[in-house]
Amino acid sequence: MRRLRALLRDWHWSLPGFALLGLLVGLPALMALPLAFSHFDGLHAPRFAGLTNLARVGADPLFWTALGNSLKVALWSVPLRLLLALGLALLLHRPRRGAGLLRAAALAPSVTPDIAWALLWLWILNPLYGPVAWLLSGFGIAPDIWLTDPAAARRVLALISLWLIGELVVVLIAARKEIPQELYDLCAVEGASAWTVFRRLTLPMLMPVLLLLACRDAALSFQTSFLPALIITKGGPQYGTLLLPVYVYQNGFEYLRFGYAAALALAMFAVTLLMIAVQLFWLRRWTRRGA
Amino acid sequence: MLELDQVSVALDGRPVLHGVSLRVAAGERVVIAGPSGSGKSTLLRAVAGLVPLAAGRLRLDGRELGSLPPGQRDVAMMFQSYALFPHLSVLDNLCFGLTARGMAREDAQERARAAAGTLDLTPLLQRRPRELSGGERQRVALTRALLREPKALLLDEPLSSLDTQLRVRARAEIVKAHAASRAAMLLVTHDQSEAMSLADRLGVLHEGRLLQLAPPRTVYAEPANLFVARFLGHPAMNTLEVQVGLDGALWWGSTRLAARLATAVAEPGRRLVLGLRPEQLALPGSRWDSGDPQAAEITAVVESVEPAGEQQIVWLNAAGQRLAARAEPELRLVVGVSLPLRLALSRACWFDPDTGEALRPAAGAGEAMA
Numbered sequence: 001m002r003r004l005r006a007l008l009r010d011w012h013w014s015l016p017g018f019a020l021l022g023l024l025v026g027l028p029a030l031m032a033l034p035l036a037f038s039h040f041d042g043l044h045a046p047r048f049a050g051l052t053n054l055a056r057v058g059a060d061p062l063f064w065t066a067l068g069n070s071l072k073v074a075l076w077s078v079p080l081r082l083l084l085a086l087g088l089a090l091l092l093h094r095p096r097r098g099a100g101l102l103r104a105a106a107l108a109p110s111v112t113p114d115i116a117w118a119l120l121w122l123w124i125l126n127p128l129y130g131p132v133a134w135l136l137s138g139f140g141i142a143p144d145i146w147l148t149d150p151a152a153a154r155r156v157l158a159l160i161s162l163w164l165i166g167e168l169v170v171v172l173i174a175a176r177k178e179i180p181q182e183l184y185d186l187c188a189v190e191g192a193s194a195w196t197v198f199r200r201l202t203l204p205m206l207m208p209v210l211l212l213l214a215c216r217d218a219a220l221s222f223q224t225s226f227l228p229a230l231i232i233t234k235g236g237p238q239y240g241t242l243l244l245p246v247y248v249y250q251n252g253f254e255y256l257r258f259g260y261a262a263a264l265a266l267a268m269f270a271v272t273l274l275m276i277a278v279q280l281f282w283l284r285r286w287t288r289r290g291a
Numbered sequence: 292m293l294e295l296d297q298v299s300v301a302l303d304g305r306p307v308l309h310g311v312s313l314r315v316a317a318g319e320r321v322v323i324a325g326p327s328g329s330g331k332s333t334l335l336r337a338v339a340g341l342v343p344l345a346a347g348r349l350r351l352d353g354r355e356l357g358s359l360p361p362g363q364r365d366v367a368m369m370f371q372s373y374a375l376f377p378h379l380s381v382l383d384n385l386c387f388g389l390t391a392r393g394m395a396r397e398d399a400q401e402r403a404r405a406a407a408g409t410l411d412l413t414p415l416l417q418r419r420p421r422e423l424s425g426g427e428r429q430r431v432a433l434t435r436a437l438l439r440e441p442k443a444l445l446l447d448e449p450l451s452s453l454d455t456q457l458r459v460r461a462r463a464e465i466v467k468a469h470a471a472s473r474a475a476m477l478l479v480t481h482d483q484s485e486a487m488s489l490a491d492r493l494g495v496l497h498e499g500r501l502l503q504l505a506p507p508r509t510v511y512a513e514p515a516n517l518f519v520a521r522f523l524g525h526p527a528m529n530t531l532e533v534q535v536g537l538d539g540a541l542w543w544g545s546t547r548l549a550a551r552l553a554t555a556v557a558e559p560g561r562r563l564v565l566g567l568r569p570e571q572l573a574l575p576g577s578r579w580d581s582g583d584p585q586a587a588e589i590t591a592v593v594e595s596v597e598p599a600g601e602q603q604i605v606w607l608n609a610a611g612q613r614l615a616a617r618a619e620p621e622l623r624l625v626v627g628v629s630l631p632l633r634l635a636l637s638r639a640c641w642f643d644p645d646t647g648e649a650l651r652p653a654a655g656a657g658e659a660m661a
Contacts, residue, residue, distance in 0.1 A: 182374040189339050190439075191362025192391035200387070204378045 029269075035262035042256050053263035063264065065239050066247040067271065069154060073243060074221040076158035082214055085165040089172035090202070103173070107166035118231035121160050125232065150240020153233050157241055160228045161221070168213055175209040176202070211286060215279040219272050244268045292316050293338070293443045293475040298347035300330075300337045300499075307333045308499045310347065315443070315475035317352075320466070321504075323479045324486035325496035326522070331479035332371075334496065335445045338477065339368045351442050351475075362392075367441035367474075371448040373432035375420040381407075381431050382416040388439045406438050409471065410464055426457045430464060437472050444469065446478040450485055462488055483523050487511070495519045513640065517647035520566050520640060526604055526615035529572065531565045532644060541587070541636075544610060548587035549636060563650070566640035572616035573633040574605060579619055583635035591632040596624050607632060 036053055040046035057063050092103050109117055125147060127133050146152045179202065187197045226245035233241040235250070248268065252261030293315040300308040307330045315321045325331050336342045338349060340361035349356040356364050367388070375384050385403035390396055407413045410430040420428060429449060436444055449465060450458045462485065469476050479496075480486050486493055487507045494504040495518070503515035514520035520528045533543045537559045541549040548565075573580035591609035598620060605616045605624060609632065616632065618624070641650040 180372060180374070182370040182372050183376065185336075185339075185341050185361075186368070186370060186374040186387075187391070188341060188361040189364075189366065189368045190388035190391050191360075192387075196391050200379075200391075201376065 032262045032265060035259055036266045037263075038259045040258040042258060046259070049259055053260050054266070056260060057263050057267050062239065062242065062247060063244075063267065066242045066244045069240065069242055070222055070225070070244045073154050073157050073161075073225050073241075074218055076155060077161040077221055077225070078214060078217045080158060081162055081165050081168060081217060082210060084162055085168035085172055085213075086206070086210070088165070088169045089176055092169070093173045093176040103169070106169045109163045110166035114227045115231070117163060118227050121163075121228065122232050125156065147233060148237050150238050153237060153240045157225055157228055157233065157243075160232070161225060164224060168217070171209065171213060172206065175206050179205045207286075208283075211279075211283045215276060215283060218279060219276050222268060222272060244271075292350075292352060293477065294348075294350040295338070296348040296350070298334075298337060298349065299345045300333055300342055301345045302333065302342065306345070306499065308337065311496075311499075311501045312347075313494060313501060313504055315477050317442070317473045317475050320469060320476045320478065320489055320491045321494065322486045322490035322492075323477065323494040323496050323501070324483055324522070325479075325481065327481055329496045330499040331481070331496055332447050335368065335447050335477065335479055338364075338443065339366055339445055340364050364443075365441055366443040366445055367436040367439055368445040369432045369436045369447065369449055371451060373420075373428045373452075375428060375431060375435075377420050380417050380419060381412060381423070384420065384431060385412075385416075385435050385438055388435065392439075403434075403438060406434055409468060410434055425453050426461060429453060429461055433465060433468050437468055437474070440472060441474055444472070444474040444476045446476065448480055449478065450480070450482070458485065465489060483525070487523070495522055497522070513649065514566075515649050517564065517566070517642050520642070520649075524568060526569050528640070529567045529569065529614045530642075531567070531612065533563050533565045535559055535561045535563065543589070546589055546610070548589070548634065549585065552636070562644050564642040564644050564647075565634075565636075566642060567634055569604065569615040569617040571635040571638055572607075572614060573635065574616055574618050574622060574624070575630055575633075577618045577622050579617065580633065581635070583633070583637050585635075585637040586633040587636050588631050588633055590629055592629045593624050593626050595626060 035046070037049055037051070038046040039049045039053075088106055092099050092106065124130050124132055127147070146156050183201055184197065187201060192200070222244055225243050226249070229235060229241045229243045229246045230249065235242040235246050244264070245268070248261050248264045251257045251264060295311055295313050297310045297312055298308060299306065299310055311334060313321065323331055323334060333342060337344055338356075340356065340359065344357055351365060376387065379387070382400060382403055385407065386396065386399040389399035389402065404413070404416070407416060410433065412427075412430055412434060415423060415427060415431070420431070423431065429452075433446075433449070436446075446465070450461050453461055465478075466489065478489060480489075490507050492504055493507040493510045495502045495510065495515075497518050503510055503519050505513075510519060511523055514523065514528075517530065520530070531543055533541055533548065535552065535558060536542050536547075539551050539559055540547055541552050543565075570579065571583075573583075573586070589609050591607035591614060594606045594608050594613070597604040597606070601620065602617050603620050603622070603624075605618055607614045607616060614632070642648065643650055
């Protein structure tokens with residue numbers, strides 16, 4: 001009883017958040033769980049399937065393709081996103097003329113409806129009349145490879161993911177502002193170069209936040225890459241951008257194999273958990289060594 | 292030698308320092324005291340190059356500093372927060388300035404290890420700042436500032452985050468660490484006892500102006516004006532508004548304090564402010580009464596008594612004015628009793644009531660005014 005009260009005292013401000021989270025995320029996720037063990041097409045009543053669906057996931061070559069694609073996209077997008085967000089945060093953290101506007105600009109894509117900017121990117125990347133093709137043709141580069149080659153299409157998806165770094169920038173600006181100004185004054189008096197200040201003060205002080213963001217970003221990249229992959233490349237070419245969530249979506253809502261889609265989602269969940277666990281392990285190790 | 296010549300600084304268009312001039316010789320300790328908001332930290336930051344000068348000149352050993360970036364000025368600064376890097380060990384913190392300037396890590400560490408002994412830091416070298424006590428952090432910051440052997444050492448409120456007992460020890464450590472170097476030391480503080488005990492020369496800064504710069508004893512005994520007089524000393528100096536009569540006698544309201552004044556300030560008819568330190572008010576029967584040759588006697592009522600260990604502070608009321616006196620702790624005093632109070636006029640300070648300036652030309656005030 002006392003422990004419960006202490007728990008409530010520490011956490012009661014978060015209860016509404018937890019309630020919403022449970023209702024909108026936890027409950028549907030729980031309801032999907034029995035679905036993974038049944039056959040269901042949305043027309044007939046669900047039939048119990050046991051482990052058939054899960055066994056099929058393991059044997060499905062497209063599942064492994066999709067998993068590999070998702071990891072490849074994340075491998076490009078997560079470091080690029082962090083690097084760009086760090087650069088922007090360091091440029092924009094200081095209050096100067098126009099900084100507010102630029103910060104708002106960095107955050108703006110994150111609050112734009114996904115479908116709107118995905119369609120915008122479809123136009124930007126159009127090889128016939130899009131601005132990128134037009135720009136490249138100015139340099140004499142043929143504009144048609146980026147969405148027809150599987151590897152190039154994945155890189156395009158990673159590039160598009162740079163669009164949504166507003167939150168990372170906000171978090172990193174906050175973290176940068178937490179570093180006491182007197183440490184920078186000391187560096188100035190001690191004659192440290194800008195590179196030394198970055199390498200020996202700014203980067204180590206931001207490192208725990210950067211690692212945590214990398215962790216979060218890698219886990220989220222499975223989800224955030226879903227929409228551009230669906231709208232812009234539709235999983236192609238040659239399954240090159242068939243990402244895990246796209247495959248789940250296709251199975252569920254295009255082929256009406258809800259049971260199998262739920263099983264795939266379960267597998268995706270397991271992979272995500274594994275990724276977070278591995279990264280947390282490294283994060284712990286790193287911060288303990290640094291502490 | 293560190294030289295400031297008519298240094299003015301403005302922050303966000305608001306003037307903070309007005310024509311401050313002072314010199315700190317190599318190996319000398321100059322302490323600038325002042326209330327918060329007087330511009331003390333800004334003064335140090337201007338010398339370090341962290342804020343630009345609006346006017347005036349800065350020289351260190353004859354070299355013009357004004358246009359140099361902070362890193363090329365050959366000054367070291369110890370910040371109020373100590374500014375230790377939380378992710379670096381004590382050893383790496385000590386080495387930071389040297390390695391940042393391109394010294395090899397091994398050489399820097401060797402020098403840091405050698406210097407660490409002075410303030411007993413050797414057992415702490417592998418620790419992180421958060422594993423240190425306040426006093427230990429202060430010693431690390433001080434050692435780091437001096438490790439580079441700077442020509443000038445700037446200290447911003449170095450003891451403000453320590454408790455009272457540690458402060459006394461830390462003061463001695465600052466003196467000890469500085470004595471080993473030949474740096475010109477400029478320290479700012481709001482704490483007057485710290486200022487008095489650390490200073491070879493003591494300056495008082497008020498609203499961006501240096502009011503006086505002189506040895507601490509002189510600033511205490513011969514304050515340049517009423518602000519300095521009231522800022523230094525606890526309790527503050529007692530001030531009485533008096534007037535010289537046409538007959539040359541000194542009157543405080545309807546009380547005649549003296550028939551003739553032995554000082555030059557006594558033109559007939561002139562209004563004056565008489566300043567007396569609490570130890571210049573003698574209570575009857577006190578052994579601390581030094582028997583001033585020009586003592587004036589007034590009647591005062593004991594309002595309250597504050598025991599302060601080695602002394603007691605006696606608050607008195609004389610004709611509606613509150614006065615503070617000092618006496619030995621053994622002296623028996625009863626609250627509410629009226630008694631004759633002797634004022635040591637020959638050691639008193641005199642001020643102009645309109646300008647607040649001291650009327651006896653105070654020695655040492657010259658440099659601040661020059």
